[in-house]
Amino acid sequence: MDVMALKQEVIEYSRSIGIDKIGFASADPFVELKERLRRQQELGYQSGFEEPDIEKRTNPSLLLPEAKSIIAIALAYPSKMKNAPRGTKTERRGVFCRASWGKDYHDVLRERLQQLEEFLLAKVPHARVRSMVDTGELADRAVAERAGIGWSGKNCSIITPEFGSYVYLGEMITNIPFPPDEPVENRCGTCTKCIDACPTGALVQGGQLNAQRCLSFLTQTKGFLADEFREKIGNRLYGCDTCQQVCPENKGKDFHLHPEFEPDPEAVKPKLIPLLQMSNREFKETFGAMAGSWRGKKPIQRNAILALAHYKDQTAVPHLLRLLKEDSRPVIRGTAAWALGKIGDPSAKPYLEAARQTEADADVIAEIEKGLKLLAEAKE
Template sequence: MNVKEFQEELIAFASEIGIDKIGFTSASPFNELKNRLVRQRELGYQSGFEEKDLDKRTQPKLLMDEAESIIAIAIAYPSKMENAPTGKKGSRRGIFARASWGEDYHTVLRDRLRQLEEFILFHVPDAKVRSMVDTGELVDRAVAERAGIGWSGKNCSIITPEFGSYVYLGEMITNIPFEPDTPFEDECGDCRLCLDVCPTGALVEGGQLNAQRCIAFLTQTKTSLPDEFRTKIGNRVYGCDTCQTVCPKNKGKLNLHHPEFQPDPEIAKPLLQPFLQMSNREFKEKFGRISGSWRGKKPIQRNAILALAHFKEEAAVPELIDLLKKDERPVIRGTAAWAIGKIGSEEGRLALIEAMQKEQDEEVILEIKKGLQFVEEKGIS
């Protein structure tokens, strides 16, 4: 087999099946990356969703003995929503991050990688391949950077000249010795817009993220959100795009060419109040096909409550009171109590007083006290 010729055939095939960018790198260790990951762990900056074994994250040959190359792919997703609905008083709306618009990207990229695998094995029957998307051991961004997909921006995203940072990433380890591509030079220069506008200061410095402070991570947690971040989330129910939307390299990058990623406006920018009484089944039926649903209803519902407090949406108070009285989950009861206080109303004050007399959970009692303090500060008594 002429590897170089086959590599060109593979590149052409990737374009035919809807892969926007494909790059190649060696299966040699990511030594510098390991040093950074060790430092991230020491600082407590990791999200906890990552593979725990740092050797597996940085040594491809631990994942495939005969590994010679890694194929990196990128597929662009849209940055603009057409016919986006507008929220208003009485019908407030939340927002899912752009990476969660349309069909779950894990499904789409795995399908594209499966087609690449079949193409490779048809032409090279004794080839070995192993693909992964997002949840694999390797660090997608590190592979993409070394394979020439784009450069690693200060916002910790891979930035491509063609599509900006609005790209999904995946990779495949193989025993075929493909010719490596040349990495991009960093083009961020002196720009630090993403660092300056990060709502929580999660971007510690260019290329270093404290995931524990990142809204994209915080919106996926299932516990009560720390007070510090509750007013920072705004109307985000999943993820955060701020460090991407301000990036000059993303200007004019609409990426509307993949139909499967076109958002349903009513799902990508949903009404908030229906989340308050939504069943698990209803949530799965409506939102189950998007990637932002992977943690289930609870985090989204908690975020919707915080968003209603952000808007001070009085129309939501009766349903929030209902959650405070009846929901079995302390996180939801407590968040509802906090939100009721933030919105501030006589109806809410009376409900908080009543709940204080009946509540047994210490954390929820603390949230009720916070809520009562809010209404007292507003002069509602």
């Protein structure tokens, strides 16, 4: 088998099916990454969404026996939206991060990888392959870096020379020994703009992230958001783009190469108050195709309440009072109670006091107390 010729055929085929960048890496264990992941685990910096087994994350042979190489792919996504709707004082809006615009990228990349698998198996029937997107075991940024897709930036994103960090990543392990590509030069230099701009200080240092403080992770949690982060979340409903937006390598980078990734402006910048009233079915119909819907309705609605508090939106008060009184979910009742205090409308006080008498959940009672304290402070 002429693997050099096959590699070139794979590259050409990948372009024909809309893969924007492809690279090839050895399937050797990721030794340095293993130590970094162990350190992250010791420090409690992991999100909990990752594969917990560090061996599986760093040793491709555990995922595919006889693994010889890994094919890494990248698809670019847009950074700017056409006809973006603007919020007003009477109709505030939230925002989904750019990586959640359009169709769920997991589905799109899996389709491309499936096509690539079929092409490869047609050429080499005895080949073995295993593909994954970022919910798989392998650390896809480490694979992409080794395969020359881009360098690992201080913001912990892969930054490509062509598309900046606005790329989705996927990979395929195979027993075909493709010649590896060279990694690209790291161009971050002395720049620390992402570290300086991180709203919560989650970027501990260049290339090290405390996921427990990262707004992108926090917007996806299902419980009460810690008090220190409620001010920081702003109007983010899912994800955070700050460390990408300030990156000089992303300046002027905006690619509209895939119709699947084009955002529905009303879905990615939705009105906040209607979001509070959505049924599960309405939520699925509106947001179900987006990556940002994977955790369900509750985190998005909790974040919408925090966004209304951020704006101190007086028009939200009756809607928050309804949630406080009627919603079956403690996180929603409690966050609504806190938000009523943050907005500072004194008319909410008797309702909060009444809710304190009837509420059975200790966490919600604590949030009602916070709301009443905020109202008292606003009055002073």
